[in-house]
Amino acid sequence: MTDVVDGNFDGSAWIGLHGDSKSWRWSLEHSDLYGKGASVFRGWWDQPDNTEGRELCVYISMGKWNDFRCDYSLMAVCYDERGNNTEKYVLLKTYMTWTEAREYCREHHTDLASVKNDTENHIISRIVGDDAAWIGLHRTAWSDMSRSPFTFWAEIIDDSRTYRQQNCVVVWYRSSGGWTWETCDRALPFICYSGTSPRMYHLEGDRKSWLDAQKHCREKYTDLATVDNTEDMDRLMHMTSGSYDGFAWIGMYDDLFRSWRWSLEDEVIQGAGEYRNWDSAQDNTGQGEHCVATVYGAWLAFSCKTLIRFICYDDKNGTQSYVLSDQTATWSDAQSYCRQHHTDLASVRSSTDNQMIAHRAGSEIVWIGLYRGRAWSDQSNSSFRHWKSGQPDYAGGNQNCVAASLADSGKWTDHNCLDVLPFFCYSELRGDIAAMKEYHPRRQILL
Structure with a gap:
């Protein structure tokens, strides 16, 4: 995405990300445009921080994404899938709010730009340079209604500004395309785009907070454990083989954006x-x-x-x-x-x-x-629940993450996400079904 600008612009431009009451999503919600995992790509730069709860749209700058107030005016990147258009991504240098940019892209191209992977993010980053431009990601959606979780928030924001109404996102090309929130009514350039198993669970005994456990699982496996049904829960429990009977994190948590x-x-x-x-x-x-x-x-x-x-x-x-x-x-x-x-x-x-x-x-x-509601770390839609009686109780109002009690048939309880516990990771099942029994307990860890 950053390649399209190729140094001709170094400010901010709208992309299709903005914030609403649910999760981040793309303005262009067209399932045929997204391969496996493409709709969940994010290019945040130390974001999103949703300053004062109003940064609901996304811009790209220097290849990094930032959550920003949707009413700010930025350039934007449109996506164009029409066959007679030689340019897939089009930088609009007229400053518009995120909403205005989306309307313009939909009228003259296809939609605000969705970013499905690092390659596309780099192309748009070159187009926008170090300025900021809207892209199609917004909370919880991208302008094109895709479900891409990819984020690219900028690491540096201007803390002196008031972000209460920042519900749309721009890419800030001066900051490697990182995303920041911007008010949707702000006039900015923007980028549009066009375009034609069973789980294997792993008990990690090293005690970590929920976020640290999530990071570990994503680096070493697939993600924190998601449980779709009782068969998944039975398999998860079987993997401990009686080696541990305390609490361990799974991937369920309260939506961080209170969706x-x-x-x-x-x-x-x-x-x-x-x-x-x-x-x-x-x-x-x-x-x-x-x-x-x-x-x-x-x-x-x-x-x-x-x-x-x-x-x-x-x-x-x-x-x-x-x-x-x-x-x-x-x-x-x-x-x-x-x-x-x-x-x-x-x-x-x-x-x-x-x-x-x-x-x-x-x-x-x-x-x-x-x-x-609660969500899963891997963004899946599993509705299966295995709560212990009386749970969740939201004690103190800050118990937003979920652990399985291995001393109580794996029943779930809500915990403070900063509690340090062992945790379950999962990876996609490959090969012999016996591999489902693989797990990694750390027996020296006691709660």
Whole structure:
């Protein structure tokens, strides 16, 4: 990506990365454009730091990516897949906000540039030089809606600036293409683009924090352990062979960007936009407040254990409707009830949906399907859970990582991510199935 500029520009340019309430993703969400692992490429430069929680878009500069406020004006890099265009990446030297850059790229090219690997990042870096330009990555998405986790944040940012509204990302070519956050309304140049197994688990006995364990696993294996089903969990437990009975990290953690998602994980629902209607006094930072209720149409975060009524969504008979429960329940129990008797807890895609639910609920405080979920280190979508009774309890509001208790059939508990524990890594299974039994315990480690 940096090759395209070839020294002609050394500032910042928009790329397709920006921040929203979920994870980073590409503006151009076209699965045919991304090979295995391509959509998760990141080129961060000591980023993202999401300064003051508002750096939701990405620019590239000197080949490194930075999270930045989406309302700042930068150049941008468009991607162009049209057959009559000889240049795949096009640097726009007109300064635009991230949103304006995305609209321009989509109108005149294909979309803001997605970056699938180091080669493409280098090409765009040469185009932009040491300036900054928007690319298509944003939180949680790239402008083209791809799911690339690749980041390239810049290591150096101007701490004297206020980043509260930085929700879009530029590449800063003066800083090797590193990414930084920028306000989406800022006028900047930008880059567009165009374009045509079972797991093997490894118990590592050296005690590390969750982040250090993640780094170790990614360097030596594939990642911290992801568990898709009971068979995976049984295999993970079998690998210890009774050699250790304490806690060990696995790859589940609370989303570091406090992302909210809907209980009904349907592409039609999830792709309908990021409609939110938080109460004006809601800051979404309360300890243990991971589930959402609505009253008079305004949304508030509550402890998921709160007993209140709830709204189900039902499309089982070909018609879509909202059903108000006549009982109270915790959020999890409400979810189970709605899935058993209807479709799921209510998702709210627009102000029209919100008004319908508000009318149905009246003055009641009721659960809807929005919650702050947990994610896997390897960005997989496994929904399997193996919690110990009473877990997760979010004690102290800072237990955001998950460990398996080997003294309790591998049941999961939430822990402070800075706790030092042994940990499980995994690698993709290759060859003889007997290899699944390979593990690396460190017997001298005791908790």
